[in-house]
Amino acid sequence: MKRPTIADIARQAGVSKGAVSYALNGQPGVSESTRQRIIAIAREIGFNPNSAARALSGATANAVGLALRRPARTLGIEPFFMELISGVEAELSARSYALTLQIVADPETEIAVYRRWWGERRIDGVFLCDLRVDDQRVPALEELGLPTVVIGGPGHTGRLASVWSDDAAVLVETVEYLYALGHRRITRIGGLPGLLHTEIRTAALTEVSRRLGLDQTRTVGSDYTGEEGARVTRRLLSSADRPTALVYDNDVMAIAGLSVAQEMGLSVPADLSIVAWDDSPLCRLVHPPLTALSRDIPAYGANAARQLLAAIAGEAIGDFQDETAHLAPRGSTAPPRTP
Amino acid sequence: MKRPTIADIARQAGVSKGAVSYALNGQPGVSESTRQRIIAIAREIGFNPNSAARALSGATANAVGLALRRPARTLGIEPFFMELISGVEAELSARSYALTLQIVADPETEIAVYRRWWGERRIDGVFLCDLRVDDQRVPALEELGLPTVVIGGPGHTGRLASVWSDDAAVLVETVEYLYALGHRRITRIGGLPGLLHTEIRTAALTEVSRRLGLDQTRTVGSDYTGEEGARVTRRLLSSADRPTALVYDNDVMAIAGLSVAQEMGLSVPADLSIVAWDDSPLCRLVHPPLTALSRDIPAYGANAARQLLAAIAGEAIGDFQDETAHLAPRGSTAPPRTP
DNA sequence: AACACCCACTGAACCGGATAAGTGAGGTCA
DNA sequence: TGACCTCACTTATCCGGTTCAGTGGGTGTT
Numbered sequence: 246m247k248r249p250t251i252a253d254i255a256r257q258a259g260v261s262k263g264a265v266s267y268a269l270n271g272q273p274g275v276s277e278s279t280r281q282r283i284i285a286i287a288r289e290i291g292f293n294p295n296s297a298a299r300a301l302s303g304a305t306a307n308a309v310g311l312a313l314r315r316p317a318r319t320l321g322i323e324p325f326f327m328e329l330i331s332g333v334e335a336e337l338s339a340r341s342y343a344l345t346l347q348i349v350a351d352p353e354t355e356i357a358v359y360r361r362w363w364g365e366r367r368i369d370g371v372f373l374c375d376l377r378v379d380d381q382r383v384p385a386l387e388e389l390g391l392p393t394v395v396i397g398g399p400g401h402t403g404r405l406a407s408v409w410s411d412d413a414a415v416l417v418e419t420v421e422y423l424y425a426l427g428h429r430r431i432t433r434i435g436g437l438p439g440l441l442h443t444e445i446r447t448a449a450l451t452e453v454s455r456r457l458g459l460d461q462t463r464t465v466g467s468d469y470t471g472e473e474g475a476r477v478t479r480r481l482l483s484s485a486d487r488p489t490a491l492v493y494d495n496d497v498m499a500i501a502g503l504s505v506a507q508e509m510g511l512s513v514p515a516d517l518s519i520v521a522w523d524d525s526p527l528c529r530l531v532h533p534p535l536t537a538l539s540r541d542i543p544a545y546g547a548n549a550a551r552q553l554l555a556a557i558a559g560e561a562i563g564d565f566q567d568e569t570a571h572l573a574p575r576g577s578t579a580p581p582r583t584p
Numbered sequence: 585m586k587r588p589t590i591a592d593i594a595r596q597a598g599v600s601k602g603a604v605s606y607a608l609n610g611q612p613g614v615s616e617s618t619r620q621r622i623i624a625i626a627r628e629i630g631f632n633p634n635s636a637a638r639a640l641s642g643a644t645a646n647a648v649g650l651a652l653r654r655p656a657r658t659l660g661i662e663p664f665f666m667e668l669i670s671g672v673e674a675e676l677s678a679r680s681y682a683l684t685l686q687i688v689a690d691p692e693t694e695i696a697v698y699r700r701w702w703g704e705r706r707i708d709g710v711f712l713c714d715l716r717v718d719d720q721r722v723p724a725l726e727e728l729g730l731p732t733v734v735i736g737g738p739g740h741t742g743r744l745a746s747v748w749s750d751d752a753a754v755l756v757e758t759v760e761y762l763y764a765l766g767h768r769r770i771t772r773i774g775g776l777p778g779l780l781h782t783e784i785r786t787a788a789l790t791e792v793s794r795r796l797g798l799d800q801t802r803t804v805g806s807d808y809t810g811e812e813g814a815r816v817t818r819r820l821l822s823s824a825d826r827p828t829a830l831v832y833d834n835d836v837m838a839i840a841g842l843s844v845a846q847e848m849g850l851s852v853p854a855d856l857s858i859v860a861w862d863d864s865p866l867c868r869l870v871h872p873p874l875t876a877l878s879r880d881i882p883a884y885g886a887n888a889a890r891q892l893l894a895a896i897a898g899e900a901i902g903d904f905q906d907e908t909a910h911l912a913p914r915g916s917t918a919p920p921r922t923p
Numbered sequence: 924a925a926c927a928c929c930c931a932c933t934g935a936a937c938c939g940g941a942t943a944a945g946t947g948a949g950g951t952c953a
Numbered sequence: 954t955g956a957c958c959t960c961a962c963t964t965a966t967c968c969g970g971t972t973c974a975g976t977g978g979g980t981g982t983t
Contacts, residue, residue, distance in 0.1 A: 248703055250939055261963050266941060293703025297639035298939035301968045327666055334687040345682045348673040364587055364632025471869040504871040530810040532843040589969055600933050605971060615931060637969035640938045
């Protein structure tokens with residue numbers, strides 16, 4: 246069960262190791278007939294170049310890293326990351342790049358993981374997720390000189406390249422849509438405070454509310470979990486002048502919110518309109534199906550992977566704006582019964 | 585930004601490369617004082633051993649692989665894999681093992697990926713998921729001699745080690761519980777036919793139905809998606825003698841089924857009881873919360889990782905039986921209104 | 924004092940590729 | 954015919970660790 250090396254091929258072909266290397270890598274230096282013979286032998290004996298040897302010879306590791314800071318049990322619920330990873334993967338595996346994944350507990354560990362990966366030459370680049378305002382990981386990665394693509398933005402990415410989507414624009418579109426339906430008391434259940442995209446959305450909401458004169462529109466903080474989403478919703482719907490429309494920062498909270506509304510005897514969408522950020526099959530499964538801010542997450546991941554591979558290849562890359570999410574109206578939004 | 589090597593440490597410490605290697609790996613051959621001096625220097629200059637060089641010197645790659653065959657868009661919805669990966673990760677990262685992930689399209693590609701990974705010495709072992717009856721991947725991995733832990737079973741794993749959980753037992757427990765509540769028309773909405781655990785559950789259902797004399801109990805095939813779960817449920821609930829209890833092979837289908845029932849004006853649990861296989865926060869979010877077959881998936885993954893690491897270390901490992909899922913009764917099950 | 928023995932370390936080979944430098948055969952051209 | 958060039962290779966070195974076979978000095982034994 247000994248795995249073949251180029252030396253084995255060289256022996257069989259009656260040439261030197263160097264010739265085999267040239268032949269297999271499409272380099273000049275061997276005749277076409279010899280090249281074909283070598284390639285045939287390599288295929289026949291099932292040769293795969295030892296990635297360690299290749300990496301050691303100054304080349305690349307042919308792998309990129311992704312570290313996620315997320316407690317084990319909540320990671321599962323959010324479809325976002327798995328969809329993102331699928332998209333990233335599709336792009337990477339087409340170029341025989343591997344994806345190395347690690348779940349970390351805190352930002353310090355995360356930085357340590359990057360440092361170790363890079364020191365070990367285990368990876369050629371990384372994706373940075375869940376960007377925060379003034380994120381300490383950004384300067385750390387800049388200092389390491391590790392090729393990085395930040396997933397998120399814009400802004401706060403320092404000299405690192407990023408792939409982002411215009412959350413502010415969709416939020417404005419959504420609020421204008423709800424406004425047009427007649428809603429005047431709109432509340433957004435936000436994601437974790439401190440995350441950059443949470444702050445961007447909050448700022449956009451403040452801005453559009455001011456413009457439309459919606460003085461009862463606001464954001465309440467949450468943490469993306471269904472439990473918290475349910476709790477916040479219960480509180481909001483119990484207040485005297487309860488909102489007529491709720492915008493949730495992710496689909497899990499939106500579904501939890503829908504359940505709470507129904508449990509409290511409110512009819513959706515007649516008594517309450519609901520919008521979910523991030524569309525997933527879940528949003529279509531519940532009843533009524535949720536109006537959602539829909540976006541092609543796998544494509545987003547694929548773009549991020551493309552950018553990272555370009556950065557690794559040494560190309561100067563900048564920020565890449567991915568498609569803006571669009572509002573997919575479904576059964577959970579309608580004009581309010583009591584304006 | 586040159587990354588330090590043992591040669592740099594050797595030069596600073598005034599010893600040879602060999603001495604540094606012995607010192608850092610806890611090998612005998614250096615005095616305690618020299619060892620401490622070398623370790624101090626290594627820490628100071630931020631040394632990390634080049635994993636490629638290490639792997640090349642006959643040692644291990646310090647990475648394991650996981651290939652998942654799943655379309656990009658459905659992968660996200662199933663919390664199962666992300667929870668599994670979290671558990672695997674926790675165990676791996678404690679030993680500085682990396683997890684390499686790849687999404688594949690079909691079994692042939694999957695086998696090719698294993699072959700390539702192993703040929704490239706990129707990984708030391710793999711996890712095999714979604715085991716099928718007479719799975720072609722089993723003999724392929726046996727032939728490669730690649731350390732493997734099958735996640736699933738029992739049976740059909742050839743000489744490969746496995747980690748499994750007793751699905752048959754839980755299914756029996758569930759059916760007996762529904763029977764005790766008074767249900768006589770129970771239907772299971774099964775996962776993809778051909779998957780080993782689907783078949784195991786189907787066989788167990790047949791067996792327990794015969795024993796209890798439930799001649800109207802049966803399994804209908806599905807594919808784990810919410811869409812299909814909804815379609816099957818709609819059909820089942822439209823029939824003349826509709827079932828009074830439905831058991832779904834995963835949580836996504838169960839939630840879809842709950843929606844369909846409510847859309848059709850049926851009250852859960854009065855008119856229809858629902859049980860979900862695989863518990864996730866989603867089951868607690870909906871209304872009524874779903875009775876579920878609950879299990880610690882991260883722990884399952886951690887056990888699998890432990891087994892794989894043992895196999896890589898050359899220990900003879902066999903099959904490991906993980907905890908059996910338990911029935912967590914919630915609001916979606918009750919005695920039927922019309923027995 | 925002679926010898927064996929251990930300790931702490933050095934030097935060199937090795938893993939499997941990539942690659943720069945060297946070599947000999949054959950052809951071109953003045 | 955000799956100088957020069959190109960082609961198709963070979964040879965040797967390198968990457969950064971691990972590991973095995975020395976080696977010289979100190980200690981213990983008789």
